[in-house]
Amino acid sequence: MDNVTPLGGDVYEIDTRMAGYSGITAGYLILGDRPCLVETGTSTSAPVVRDALTSLGVGAEDLATVVVTHIHLDHAGGVGDIAGFYPSAEIVVHEKGARHLADPSRLMKSARRVWGDKLDVLFGTLSPTDSARIRALGDTGEIDLGGGRTLSSHYSPGHAKHHVGLLDSRTGDLYVGDAAGVYLPETGDLRPATPPPDFDLDVALGSIATFSALGPQRLLFSHYGPVGEVAATLERSAEELQIWVDLTKRARDEGLDLDHAVAMVRDRTRERYSALRADDETAERFELLSGAPSNVGGILHWLNRVPEA
Template sequence: MDGVVDLGQDVFAIDTRMGGYSGITAGYVIRGDRPCLIETGTAKSAPRVQECLSYLGIEAADLATVVVTHIHLDHAGGAGDIAAMYPNSQVVVHEKGARHLADPTKLVQSARRVFGPAMDRLFGDLLPTPAERIVALGDIGHIDLGAGRSLEAFHAPGHASHHIGLVDSVTGDLYTGDAAGIYVPETQDVRPSTPPPDFDLDLAIASIERMRTALPTRLLFSHYGPVDDVSLTLDRSIEELHLWVEMVREARDRNFDLDHAVAMVIEQSQVRLPAFHDDADVVLKFEELASTAANVAGISRWLDKVEGPGSTSGDAAGVTR
């Protein structure tokens, strides 16, 4: 089936096609005794995800677990729909995100404020998940996949306070969510995702280092796909984070407002990473997913916190991906 890729050992990547784009938002399925879906995609993706699960032989009664790495709408927007489609599934989320899945009112309101008319095109509304079906994880967690196989979860804040990473006990795969940035298959390189209000450089780097200590065999990025070269990729994630923070710091030193800071970062990135910027389609879809403006606003908000307000300060609250 188009957009379903067999990654071996009962692991499958499915393209959830956020906003109709191919190759930016992945969900993963671990088939087996207790089938598990990692990332629901957006609410609008739910029928597509259901179709993919059905293709993999997983019907309404079969799905045991749904895990979301964090509650941003490109990862968990379909949680309510998927919970309704698969009535036996438990929905696993970090404890800081649990109440927003049970009652998404505030999350949806703030997303609508940030995305305006693009909200319906990209995401749709996150529906509530019945509270009794939500399993909230703390610093670590264990998800039973059956037959002695499990996912071991750990808190991985930095991109978002409610972010977790997951390691498959059989394959050594590490589900990175957005905590190690965004992998762009077209250029085989990473790009940071540092949105407000949560982005924190120190926590983000600590989470990436935590991933390294798990000695993963492969990284499975929600954006987008599997990556074998673990240590090089994690190194690049950290390097890009530092570079982006330095660029925003420079813009503040030069007293640029947020718009000028964004323009400066784009200009410097075009020089630094011409392969990415040469392909207009790639730039467009990854900007929809994690825009330079959201990244700069998130870094700026973090700098405000650690260094005091600067020229790029402003209302950057509530960007939800």
């Protein structure tokens, strides 16, 4: 299939074709003794992901595990659908997100408030998963991939309080979710992802430091794809966070409201990102992945919550 890319080490990148785009959200299949899907994508992407798994020889009873880095709908919106397609799969998530997969009503209500009518087009509806099938991870945990291979889970909040990074013991791949930001392979841009209500700069920088200390060989971004320059990329992640926070703080100190703060930060960061000077579709996709209003809103929420920041 043209949306499946082998990455070596029995790892396959799956373009979930979120909202009909290519290169928005990646799921990853680790095809070992106990096949594991990392990230489901959205609910509307679930059939695309199922078809990709079928093309790789994974049948309805073959998938052992589904694990999500966090429960935002672009990463975990398809969990309920995928759980239905693969009735033997265990669903793994951090303990702070587990109840929302079992009963998504509050999560969906909150998402509807943020996205309005766009919700149905972008994400669809997260269906509930039987709580008996959900395994809640603590701050560390392990997922058995078979043959002595494991995914170790490492709590990495800052982007979201229910976020984990996942390290493959065999390949050294680290699934970073959104904790290291959003990467656009066509342009090499790396931009923070700092949405409300959970963003916290110190915690986010601590998560990046945790990733660095794990010594990964490669970073697998959910948005989007593999990156081999690990140390330099994680340094950039921390730098971009600091730049966006400093600019947002300056806007707040000047008394700007949210719309004007967004305009200022967007203008002063524009030259950092080739995507925004590329074709309209690339720019639109980058803004959808890591929108300035969401990022600035999340940073302002943190600044107002932590006055000494």
